[in-house]
Amino acid sequence: MKAVYLQGIGIAAPGLFGWPAARRVLLGETAWQDEALAKLVPQLLPPNERRRTTALIKLALQVAEEAVTMAGTEAAQANTVFASSDGDFYIVDRLCDALLQEGKPVSPTLFHNSVHNAPAGYWAIAAASQNPSTSISAADATFSAGLLESVSQLATNGSNVLLVAYDHPAPFPLDEKRHFVAPFGVALLLAARADDSTLAEMELHLPVENDQILSRCSDGSMEALRQGNPAAASLPLLEAVARRQNCSIGLPYVAGNLLEVKIRA
Amino acid sequence: MSISPLMISASSLVNALGVGKEATLQALQTEKSGLRRCDLAEVDFPTWIGRVAGLESQPLQGKWQPFDCRNNRLTKLALQTDGFDDAVDKARQRYGSQRIGVFLGTSTSGIAQTEQAYRQRDAVSGSLPEEFDLLHTHNIYSLVEFTQRYLGLEGVGLSISTACSSSAKVFAAAARHIQAGWCDAAVVGGVDSLCMTTLYGFNSLELVSAEPCRPWDAKRDGINIGEAAGFALLEPADDTAEVLLEGYGESSDAYHMSTPHPEGEGAALAMRQALKRAGLERSEIGYINLHGTATPSNDAAEDKAVEKVFGCTTPCSSTKGWTGHTLGAAGISEAIIAMLVLQHGFLPANLNLQQKDPALAINVLQKSESREVRHVVSNSFGFGGSNCSLVFGKRK
Numbered sequence: 001m002k003a004v005y006l007q008g009i010g011i012a013a014p015g016l017f018g019w020p021a022a023r024r025v026l027l028g029e030t031a032w033q034d035e036a037l038a039k040l041v042p043q044l045l046p047p048n049e050r051r052r053t054t055a056l057i058k059l060a061l062q063v064a065e066e067a068v069t070m071a072g073t074e075a076a077q078a079n080t081v082f083a084s085s086d087g088d089f090y091i092v093d094r095l096c097d098a099l100l101q102e103g104k105p106v107s108p109t110l111f112h113n114s115v116h117n118a119p120a121g122y123w124a125i126a127a128a129s130q131n132p133s134t135s136i137s138a139a140d141a142t143f144s145a146g147l148l149e150s151v152s153q154l155a156t157n158g159s160n161v162l163l164v165a166y167d168h169p170a171p172f173p174l175d176e177k178r179h180f181v182a183p184f185g186v187a188l189l190l191a192a193r194a195d196d197s198t199l200a201e202m203e204l205h206l207p208v209e210n211d212q213i214l215s216r217c218s219d220g221s222m223e224a225l226r227q228g229n230p231a232a233a234s235l236p237l238l239e240a241v242a243r244r245q246n247c248s249i250g251l252p253y254v255a256g257n258l259l260e261v262k263i264r265a
Numbered sequence: 266m267s268i269s270p271l272m273i274s275a276s277s278l279v280n281a282l283g284v285g286k287e288a289t290l291q292a293l294q295t296e297k298s299g300l301r302r303c304d305l306a307e308v309d310f311p312t313w314i315g316r317v318a319g320l321e322s323q324p325l326q327g328k329w330q331p332f333d334c335r336n337n338r339l340t341k342l343a344l345q346t347d348g349f350d351d352a353v354d355k356a357r358q359r360y361g362s363q364r365i366g367v368f369l370g371t372s373t374s375g376i377a378q379t380e381q382a383y384r385q386r387d388a389v390s391g392s393l394p395e396e397f398d399l400l401h402t403h404n405i406y407s408l409v410e411f412t413q414r415y416l417g418l419e420g421v422g423l424s425i426s427t428a429c430s431s432s433a434k435v436f437a438a439a440a441r442h443i444q445a446g447w448c449d450a451a452v453v454g455g456v457d458s459l460c461m462t463t464l465y466g467f468n469s470l471e472l473v474s475a476e477p478c479r480p481w482d483a484k485r486d487g488i489n490i491g492e493a494a495g496f497a498l499l500e501p502a503d504d505t506a507e508v509l510l511e512g513y514g515e516s517s518d519a520y521h522m523s524t525p526h527p528e529g530e531g532a533a534l535a536m537r538q539a540l541k542r543a544g545l546e547r548s549e550i551g552y553i554n555l556h557g558t559a560t561p562s563n564d565a566a567e568d569k570a571v572e573k574v575f576g577c578t579t580p581c582s583s584t585k586g587w588t589g590h591t592l593g594a595a596g597i598s599e600a601i602i603a604m605l606v607l608q609h610g611f612l613p614a615n616l617n618l619q620q621k622d623p624a625l626a627i628n629v630l631q632k633s634e635s636r637e638v639r640h641v642v643s644n645s646f647g648f649g650g651s652n653c654s655l656v657f658g659k660r661k
Contacts, residue, residue: 001446052522086404087426092376095462096383103309104465111466112523112648115372116405116426121649124517130531132515133651134434137405137424145423152441173392174379177399206421206447207363254410255419 003264004154006200006241008071008189010063010164012037013225013232014182018066025219026235026242032222037183044075044126052109053122056088056168059185060119061126064164067187068127071160072197075127078162078189079153082120082135083146085230086178088113089170119164131159142167143186143233144251144259151204154192163188165231181228186238200241205260212250212260237261269444271499272506273657275352278601279343280493280588281315286347289587290605293613296633298587300477300489308464311475315491315589316459317342332411334375334402335458335492340411343456343494352498353416356450366421366448368439369409370431370455372593372647374424375402377460408456421447426593428647429556431455432495433596436655437513439499454496457593463490470523478559478590480583481568481615481629483622485559491589495597502660508604511640511656512543518650524562525646529570532556532644535652536574539642543656547575550656551638552612554599555629556646557583558590567644568625575627582630586616596645600655603643607659610637 009019015033016022024030042050042061053061060082068075091114098106112118117135124133132153138145143165150163166185170178194201205212215236217226226235236249244265253259278285281299282292292299300313317339325333325341344350356365382397401407406424413422421442425434432455439451467473467488474487502509516538518531525532540547553575556567564583571581584602591598606612614633621629640658 085406092379092403095466096380099380099461099465100383104461106462106465106469108466108469108523111462111469114462114466115428115648117428117647117649117651118522120427120517120651121522124519124650125521128519130517130519130534133427133517134425134438134515135427135649135651137426138422139400139404139406139410142406145421148421148442148447149423149438152438152445152447155445156441173386174399176392177397178404254422255413257419 001204002155003201003203004151005191005194005198006188006202007191007197008067010066010187012040012059012062013184019070023242026239032219045122049122049125054088054090054113056090056166057119057122059168059183060164060166061123063185063187064123064162067162067189071189073160073189076129078160079131080120080123080133080162080164081146081150082117083142083163083165085137085139085142085167087116089174093171093174138254140230141252141254142230144253148204150190154190158192161190163190165234167229167231181224184229184231186231186234201264203262205262208250208258208260212248212258214252214258215249270502271440271443271510272502273497273508273510273604274500275349275498276496276601276604277343277347277349278495278598279317279339279346280591280598281317281491282587284342284346286601286605290609292587294611296614296616298477298616300589307461310468312473313477313489314459315489315591317492331398331401332407334378336375336456337408337411339458339492339494340408340456341415343496344412344415349496350416353452356498357417360449362417362419364420364449365418366439366442366451367409367413367418368423368435368451368453369412370425370435370593370596371405371408372426372428372431372457373460373462374405374407376462377458378402380461412452416452427651428649429592429595430645430647430651430653431593431596433600433645433653433655434515436510437515440510440513450498450500452496453499455594455597456494457591458492459490463592472560474559477617478585479617480557480559480585481564481621481625482618483620485561485564487560488558489589491591493588493591493594493598495594495601506660508607509658509660511658512539514538514542514654516652520650523648525566527566529566531650531652532567532570532646533573535654536570536642539654539656545640545656550575550579550640550642552606552641553579553581554603554643555581555583556644557585559585564625568627571627577626578628580612580630581627582613582615584613596653599643603641603657606641607638607657610635612636
């Protein structure tokens with residue numbers, strides 16, 4: 001395939017809040033601390049809209065904003081791919097609970113926030129963007145599937161693509177059925193052409209070449225996080241970008257396959 | 266950028282009108298609706314629904330048991346319909362199992378299974394039943410994993426969930442993946458099934474009609490919720506091609522989470538892009554299958570959008586009066602209806618239209634017509650301001 005270029009990164013996860021801090025951790029300059037993620041207050045969405053959003057929506061918007069800001073591009077100009085394995089468990093819990101009550105009092109706001117593309121809808125309003133947007137899932141392979149869709153868009157359409165991957169732990173009792181160790185959000189602003197601010201060149205391969213195996217975090221203490229949230233599958237890729245390494249990364253993909261990402265810093 | 270020509274070499278459809286495309290075609294031609302008074306015991310408000318009969322008694326068994334939920338039962342039924350699984354089997358032998366992608370849309374997947382699990386929470390611990398398998402039923406990807414395994418496919422795959430545009434956008438995603446070289450052919454489609462979340466959710470927004478829905482009617486007052494599953498096999502066009510995917514357009518409203526832009530700006534943008542990608546003039550489109558949900562604001566916005574792009578002469582209709590609004594399956598359902606229009610030279614009426622809203626301008630068909638058309642458009646718009654228009658054409 002034709003290479004794509006990484007122009008901006010956003011990240012929000014325990015001990016990895018914002019790319020500058022995350023980069024130092026991934027470089028091994030500072031030790032990773034498994035500390036709770038602070039409350040997020042994304043800035044682009046007007047306060048009256050932000051009031052209606054959930055923790056999952058804020059997580060997606062926060063990292064999207066950071067990636068766009070870092071790339072120095074107009075938020076409205078990027079096509080978007082929102083990738084989440086399970087969507088908003090908090091809303092599912094509230095909806096299913098309401099359906100058990102007398103008269104099944106589902107809240108209208110809760111219902112329109114329940115669609116998988118709710119973060120994408122709020123982002124379009126925040127960024128004032130009428131550009132194409134999609135919202136996907138591929139369970140534990142969601143990050144890779146989002147990356148493939150993003151590069152497919154770049155190959156067939158000139159616009160930059162903002163990939164936003166995010167999942168948030170479920171409340172009880174859903175947490176007993178699908179457990180994520182922590183919230184994790186990551187956004188990559190991808191372009192078809194390189195410029196002075198390009199962070200890395202990426203080339204995807206499917207099926208993988210040679211003996212590419214699933215990549216892990218160099219810091220073993222972060223492995224539980226990588227395996228404990230579908231969006232955190234991105235960590236080995238982010239580590240390679242932070243370290244400006246020329247290397248190949250194996251990411252989990254669907255149907256038992258791996259997706260290979262060749263990175264040139 | 267224009268798209269390389271893709272043909273629809275097989276398709277299947279299951280909805281309230283019956284199992285198979287022939288049931289839908291016959292109902293369209295005889296103007297017989299599939300809607301019925303809501304007969305679900307848990308629903309305590311009056312409405313009409315488009316229910317697929319018999320799913321309750323068709324559990325997924327054996328190795329498919331972990332996937333068992335209403336949505337995946339409907340998925341399996343549609344895969345077995347209209348010879349679709351056989352057609353994919355032949356394609357698999359030609360292309361290889363790694364080279365056929367699967368791109369499916371859904372809005373709520375198997376959420377009905379989670380609703381049921383909540384009704385069965387342990388009285389003491391609050392836990393959900395042990396046998397409840399969230400990942401293989403409720404998760405948005407569950408229908409793709411089921412479909413891949415059922416058809417023996419091992420290539421690229423993803424679910425798209427953008428509310429009521431979901432299974433229109435799968436055509437765009439599949440075309441991109443084929444064009445970028447990640448697969449040679451693709452199974453596209455969508456499945457959505459009745460659940461309390463959508464019935465009570467739309468009711469909370471006062472968007473559900475107590476009567477059969479009446480798109481474009483002066484007295485329209487909301488949707489009827491339906492369920493459906495549909496699939497199409499997309500391949501590079503060859504000499505056998507009858508129906509082609511000619512273009513797609515996608516856009517965002519950037520306006521409101523559950524109300525369309527009142528001037529239909531986003532919708533018009535999607536239609537213009539679809540025409541541009543197809544390389545067609547607006548005068549070359551012979552029929553538009555409207556999203557036409559029958560809520561006052563949706564139809565008003567779509568009317569303005571269609572008028573902006575096409576003017577007021579192109580024949581249009583909403584077929585929701587037959588099937589109900591099948592949400593995440595509406596895109597594929599109406600794409601297949603658009604293909605039936607191309608193949609049978611038959612333009613369906615806008616069922617249940619008694620008195621056209623005088624505020625609406627476009628040419629909505631009061632009666633069905635026999636007419637050969639070469640190119641058709643299908644519109645799908647969803648919550649969150651997600652718009653998609655598709656152009657299908659008949660081979661010259």
